[in-house]
Amino acid sequence: MSYPFLTQVRKPGRYLGTEINAVRKDWQKARVRLALIFPDLYEIGMSHLGLSILYHIVNSNADFLAERAFVPDLDLEELLRREDYPLLSLESQKPLREFDILGFTLPYELCYTNVLTVLDTAGIPFYARERDENYPLVIAGGSCAANPEPVADFFDAILIGDGEEAIVEIANTYSCWKESADGKDKLLELLARIEGVYIPSYFKMSYGPEGNIRAIDPLRAGYTEVSRRVVSDLDQAPYPVRPVIPHAKPVHDRISLEISRGCARGCRFCQAGITYRPVRERHPRTILRIAEETLAATGHEELSLLSLSTGDYGNLEALLTALMNRYSSEQVAISLPSLRVGTLTPEIMAEIKRVRKTGFTLAPESGTVRLRAVINKDISEEDLLVTAREAFQAGWNLLKLYFMIGLPTETYEDLDGIADLAKRVLACGRHTGRRCQVNVAISTFVPKAHTPFQWEPQISIEESWHRLDYIKNALQNRRIQVKWHDPRQSLLEGVFSRGDRRLASLIERAYRLGCRLDGWGDHFRFSLWQQAAAETGLELESYIRKRDPDEILPWEHIDCLVDKEFLIKEKDKAIHGETTPDCRKDGCVFCGVCDGKGRVLRLAEPFQDSFTPSKRLESTETTRLRIYYGKLEQARFLSHLEITRIFSRALKRAGINLAYSKGFHPMPKMSFSSALPVGTESVAEYVDLTTVGPIKPDDLASRLQKEMPDGLIIYGAGKVLTTAATAETSYYRIRSDNAVFTTGPIQRFLSAENFPIEQKRKERTRRVDIKPLVKALQYIDARTIALSLANNQKVGAKPAEIVESIFNLSEEELKNLHILKLPDNPAKYETTEKEFYHREHREKEF
Structure with a gap:
């Protein structure tokens, strides 16, 4: 089974499943079949490391099978509904309904309607209570599982924390249950025994008259809270060394190599800094082994070292030198996407630019030292300016700065500080003699669960716009570009980040009204969310209010392993502008996460590379x-x-x-x-x-x-002995499933002086005369014609649109065309079979 209408969608390469390193296992032999689903478009999901890790782990087990699925873009979704066709997995092109388990990643709050898109187009009920054992088990995990309550009613189970070990335990549990005659209730009971697995139906929420949570009542004895799952040793954890190489270009088109997990800096706004503790570093030797195997298996040109704070990795400089000594001669670049000011040394910059200069982003977060102390971002202005100056001097022309507005205690002086800091960073580049530029990205602060700021209010949409305008007016400089995250999207993120189970009805209603791909600015429709809120009786602004430390929060039964008392203490220190040190350097800060057993701080031992780069023989041949x-x-x-x-x-x-x-x-x-139109076959490319x-x-x-x-x-x-010119003519054999071709339209076209058609290109429509383009048009039979097109014309046209216009084909007839490009005029052959042309070209001597 496969999609029969890919000629009608944008970027059909998203839906093929034929990528290099994709794993295709025997469906019948697998005891458990999982569909790993990223609830966004293919280009986003294929950049997600977590999906790749789980895909590798599941498929490394002989008894299990994992395939991928992504949210269909709007054009494919429309076709699925019109044709009553189910959403398919990529590898085997099976309907998702046929899998045992559907595993969703929840990477950010604005993907929640996308979850419903997948379930709906797969023919699966939204709510867990509506699905019995005849449906797949629907589970989730990821960053948003820190507060799973807004989507809890949609899932049978949700994994809190790291998934490398838990995914195997979940699959084994399902396999054992599958062999029994027990119902779904028994499966949930078994899953609840796995550390980190949250069964939403085992808890009941009750609300007071003002909408606050009155109680979170456990419904199963001994199952009163769920603790976050932690993988203790990354050197022992499985890692994908043959990741799938995407067809459609992903947003991060590079190898992602996680060098450490967790962060001890303690930024008070940062949820990941809390929910991924403790810090666990991979040893450089492990990283070098993974890099070697992955580069060999992919052919990628860039290697990205991932961490919440890559600059804090203890062996970073030695690791960078080791990587560049091995791969700079192969034109492999290294990027460090998450660098902290003060950790970026001239030596590190020199290593990064040995092949080519990759992106350079600094995140001061706020414009003043005072406010940076509030958020525990202990960065001095001088450190930032020194880093900027060294980056410009090292050859970078563009620096990106990231700030937030709406942080607790923020004043207009802090907003002035953002503008002033951006100008001073730009000034650091003036002495280079180049036209340097600074890009400033601004987003609204969103309080997150399990952070010291989880009780703080979020500023309103109106206030966000006001502060953004204030900063933009202060930065009217053509060499400083200001970009911002839509405050309306930030409001929704704030609603879901601290929301409760009542929001499931809001998500469903917004979906029914047409909300899709809310994380994409060109698809986001805030008015529909407002309508959905009104129809469900929910006030969005009530979810971004200030909370009392004594108030029951929706995620109280989710234990992230950091003590609530520590968070309250950090909140109080923030108000007084007091900072908390990094436990890696200054000792334990008593956050509660380390248990002295498997859950401890793991820093890689000092590393000295013995590898000596061999001198590459520069061949002149x-x-x-x-x-x-x-x-x-x-x-x-x-x-x-x-x-x-x-x-x-x-x-x-x-x-x-x-x-x-x-x-x-x-x-x-x-x-x-020359570029071939998507959907056209060819045996004549070079x-x-x-x-x-x-x-x-x-x-x-x-x-x-x-x-x-x-x-x-x-x-x-x-061998090309001389400069090869582009062929003057392209030849096509065009066949139809039905008898649609006659000689009359061909004769009318050939006798016409001109033949204008309308072309649609994105948002534009233009008229083009195709007569000069067509060098020959020949009738072969009622289902086959030969078309020869002139190349090197100022204006071109696709064979399909030419044939559509000449023969006045309907949309259905157009869908049934099969276009094949050939090295010569197909009319000279006695056969019109594609296999003949293919075989003849394969046997040709070059």
Whole structure:
């Protein structure tokens, strides 16, 4: 089973499941089948490390099977509903309803309606109480599980904390239950015995007349709270070294390598800094092993070292040097996405830019030292300016600064400080002689569960806009660009971050009204959320109010392992501007998380690398080669940009040494034949590339084919002796499932002086005369025509839109067209079968 209408959707490469390193296991042999679901678009979900880790762990077990699914974009969702077609997994293209377990990641609050999109298009009831054992078990985990209550009614079980060990225990428990004749109640009872697993139906919420929670009543003896699950040793934890290589470009198109988990800095607004304690570092040797295996298995050009605070990793400088010594000659760049001011040294900057300069973001959070003390962000202005000055001097032209507004005790002096700090950072770049720029990103502070600020109020939408305008007016400088997070989205995040179970009805109603992809600014429809709130009788603003420390909070029965008394003490210290030190350097701060057993601070031992980089022999011999390839079956849905990334990484995995351009961002020397319309097959594509060192064309073609996804066929390779010109003509064989072609429209077209058509390109419509484009149009039979199009024209047109206009095809007839690009005019052949052209081209000598 697969989607029969991918020609009608944007970016169909999202839905193929044919990526390199995707795991396809025998459906019948798997005892437990899990669908791992990221409730956002493919490009977002494929950047999520947690999904990749769980996918690897489950599929490493011979008894289990894991496949991926993502939220369909609006165009596919519309088609699924119109055609009454279910949402499918990627690998086996099975309906989600056929899986045993659906496991959702909950990465951020604005994905909650997306969860309902997945369930709805899969034909699965929203609420756990409406699903018996005939439906999949629906579970969740992730960052938002710290306060799962707004979505608790939708899930049978929710994992609190780390998932590496728990996911296997959940699958084993399900397997044992599956072999019994017990009902769903027994399954939930068994799952509740697993550390970190929360069964929402085992707790009842009651509310007072003013809407506050009056009580959270456990319904099962001995099950009064759920403690966060913690993986104690990251060096022993499984890690994916063959991650799936996405077709559609993800938002973070690089290898993600987690070097540590947890943060001890104690920023009082930061939920992750509390809910991922204690700090656990991976040893550099483990990291180097993972990097080596992952780069070999993917061919990626960038390696990102992930942590809540990468700059605090104890062996960072030695690790960076070791990585660059190994991979700079292979043009692999290193990025550090989460650096703290004061941890970025000139030595680290020098290592980062050895290949190319990756992004550079600093997060002072607030504009004054006073307010940074309130939030426990112990950064001096001088440290920030020194870091900025060194970055500009090291060659960076753009620095990004991140701030929040609405922090507790904030005043207009703090807002002035944001503008002043941005200007002073820009001034640090003036002495370089280059046109430096500063980007300022601002978001509204959202109080989060389990933090010292969980009792604080969130400022209103109106106040957020007012403060944003104040800062924008103070930063009217063309070299300082100000961006901001929509305060209306921040309001919803605040509602859900500290919300209760009554919000499930709000989420459902908003979904029914049409809310989708709320994290995307162009899809966010706040008026519908306001309407949903009015219809469900909920006041959104009541959820962002100040809370009393004695008030029962919706997440009181979720134990994040940090003592409530510690959070209250931190809240009081914030009001007085007192800071709390980092326990890694100044000793225990008595937050309560460490137990002296498995749950302890784990810092990697000092590391000294014995690796000596070998001198790369710079060969002066280069060879220009042309690779001939076909793009068939499912591969026809890959875009031109997706094809270029696939080839670039496949060549790296195949060990082909490419020549690179010079400059700050070296690129492999490759050029492709003209872009093929998405959905069109071809046996006449090529790519020209320059290799370094001797290589036989046949050897290159053979090695490259082994690294290609299904549908991309390498026919052969040959030397390019002269600069190859682009072919003047492209030839197409166009077939239809039905008899739609006659000679009359062809004769009318050929006899016409011009033939204007309307083209739709994104938001624009334009008229184009296609007569000069069509060099030949020939009738073969009632289902087949041959079309020859001129290349190198100022204005082009797709074969499908040309045929649609000439033969006046309906939408249904257009869907049934099969377009194949050929190396020569198809009218000269006695057959019209695709397999013949494919076989002939494969047997051709290059």
